[in-house]
Amino acid sequence: AQSVAQPEDQVNVAEGNPLTVKCTYSVSGNPYLFWYVQYPNRGLQFLLKYITGDNLVKGSYGFEAEFNKSQTSFHLKKPSALVSDSALYFCAVSIYGQNFVFGPGTRLSVLP
């Protein structure tokens, strides 16, 4: 069965500093990996995905993530955090023909 872990409930970072939101996964097969962001009282918005190919994927709003097969990780990163990045971030995994499994979410707070 597929599973996703986001080991940090909360990440705090100062504005302008780099940020990392961690995600590890477990699947039996080749994973498809996704990051979504949720702002208060809104639906989830897609940020980026890894399907195949280059391990470093770039997405919306300056975010990027690196797929590491040996560590079964897909950490979300941004070189310079903005206060407006403060939100709830979800990692999700699926495999071909299967449904998505979401992690528990990580709340990111960017402090001015």
Place this chain on the structure above:
Amino acid sequence: DTAVSQTPKYLVTQMGNDKSIKCEQNLGHDTMYWYKQDSKKFLKIMFSYNNKELIINETVPNRFSPKSPDKAHLNLHINSLELGDSAVYFCASTPTGRGMDEQYFGPGTRLTVT
């Protein structure tokens, strides 16, 4: 031109009542989903429909019944509402059901059962 829309946005009702939530997508996608997000923000899939056909029905009480009149609509009907049904329900869609597409989420319906 909202891609995935849900109605109503808020729903307050009493235990034992029956209610429906509607979802529509104008993206031409084949696959639609219902998710439940609880008070701790955990997101769990409930149903998955591909071109009007039920694909996945996770461990959801049979008080919950999805209905897809056409591939652009997926409604959720809930019978005999219970306090534990209080949550935010999200509809989502993807072009296919192959698992490699990003999902487009609706704005959510906040259900409160009193």
